[in-house]
Amino acid sequence: MGSTSPSGLELTMAVPGLSSSSGSEGYAGNGNGNAMRDLDMNQPASGGEEEEFPMGSVEEDEEERGAGPGGPHRPKKLRLSKEQSRLLEESFRLNHTLTPKQKEALAVKLKLRPRQVEVWFQNRRARTKLKQTEMECEYLKRCFGSLTEENRRLQREVEELRALRVAPPTVLSPHTRQPLPASALSMCPRCERITAATGAPAARTPRPAAAANPFHPRRPSAAF
DNA sequence: CGAGTCAAGCGGACAC
DNA sequence: GTGTCCGCTTGACTCG
Secondary structure (H helix, E strand, C coil), X not given: CCCXXXXXXXXXXXXXXXXXXXXXXXXXXXXXXXXXXXXXXXCCCCXXXXXXXXXXXXXXXXXXXXXCCCCCCCCCCCCCCHHXXXXXXXXXXXCCCCCHHHHHHHHHHHCCCHHHHHHXXXXXXXXXXXXXXXXHHHHHHHHHHHHHHHHHHHHHHHHHHHHHHHCCCCEECCCCCCEECHHHCCCCHHHHHHHHHHCCCCCCCCCCHHHCCCCCCCCCCCCC
């Protein structure tokens, strides 16, 4: 498959970092010398006039290979000519669905049965959707990867913060200049006496260190 | 020979 | 009832 196909699946997906698919398939893929067989097996009982698709017209000789005595399941596989594919792609680009009139007109133009045009559009839509789904899948995988990475990073950060918290903050008594044990952080007796004498509101027990939440940055100097 | 591609068949859902 | 679409599948065909 080359990017040389005139149309390919034109997919537009607003996905950052995703290059638009080069998903051109169709028969350009067979772009090696393989001359496409020109169909005529499915021709609508053609009076057979002008060659609108002269290219590669290996005149269909061996018809009904499967149609041996064994009983054919299917007549033979139709391969659209490059010109037919081109025209179909062109109209697909204009519109992903066809009105009955458009279908009929296109069928006449391409010397196909309307049913074949219809089937081609159905399959084409399916291919487009598949391609789109694959792209979305690819994108989601990338998202998953980066989110996993970020998750790991945040986990590490949490661990670091937890480690910092293991050693409780050393609070010195303002009077003795001695470090107070965490259990005594409610209020030292002297402060308690002072506040009782002045009628100042009793100091609340400071929040335990465990309340320090890394995800809730404390307001500056709220506790101490 | 196996895998991939693609036209076509089939059946169900839906709209009119 | 008819027409259309879609999803799934089949079978012919091609390519490495």
